[in-house]
Amino acid sequence: MTPSDSAGDARLLTPADIRRLAERTGVRPTKTLGQNFVIDGGTVRRIVRTSEVAADDVVLEVGPGLGSLTLALLPHARAVTAVEIDPRLAEALPATVAEFAPGHADRLRVVTADAMRVTELPGPAPTALVANLPYNVAVPVLLHLLELLPSLRRGLVMVQAEVADRLAAPPGSRTYGAPSAKAAWYAEVRRAGAVGRSVFWPAPNVDSGLVALRRRPAPEAGVDRRAVFAVVDAAFAQRRKTLRAALAGWAGSAPAAERVLRAAGIDPGARGEALGIEAFTRIAAARAAEDAGTADTGGAAAGGSGSSAPAEPRPDAG
């Protein structure tokens, strides 16, 4: 029997089920852990449909909670790995799946862990991330998992509406910032819909949005991701300043920042909010080339024979 053949035998949770399960597990939803459970079957079906999860996908779900989304995912995927930080929810999930989707119980793996710190997962490598993310840690969780798991080809996450806007914002837009640039390192990101407050229990005091991600190759092979993110962080720490000023601390001085920016082909008078991830990558690459050139020149000056010739010309040569 394929997973899609068995789609019919999973029942979704109703609001009454949610309350009963919360009572059974002794969970009183906390804001600290972003525990707003989806009580609306239409919303979980929409998330699964929009995620385009297919029968050969191994889905990673962060924060399964009481299982609303897990039950909707299981019939459509090869397997679901659910990472839940709250041990009471993690322990209760297999019994919930056995009760509501008995034909799918063997395709669920539950991991009790903080998704922001997890370093390995059991079972086959996940290919799709589908989650109603805990809102206070949505961006760090998302970036951590995209970095940790190159096997993730796509994702569909529900986050706070403002965060959805920020993640999907293009350069030059009002909401574009460090999260947008960093997410773009890993994936093409787009808004995939809005979700109101009434589909949750308890209802949050913010609206939500769906974000779809499709993995893309890193902008430039051979450039260290951490070095690129350091440029992004420096540029957006003072987003109203020109890059020459904003990157002065990062480069060592304003003239050094200007030199690196010119080497990268970027106007030092521009602001970070105008740059896409490719431009940030060029800046990091120009700095790395300059550092390599400096190190090599130092070696030659110290009497080296030039055997380790610089791979790149000094960006400010001439």
Ligand SMILES: C[S@@+](CC[C@H](N)C(=O)[O-])C[C@H]1O[C@@H](n2cnc3c(N)ncnc32)[C@H](O)[C@@H]1O
């Ligand atoms: C917004 S609720 C979603 C619950 C469920 N998926 C739903 O849609 O009803 C977020 C869930 O993430 C869990 N959570 C919070 N922080 C977490 C973290 N750092 N790692 C893993 N799970 C976390 C919470 O305990 C909660 O179950």
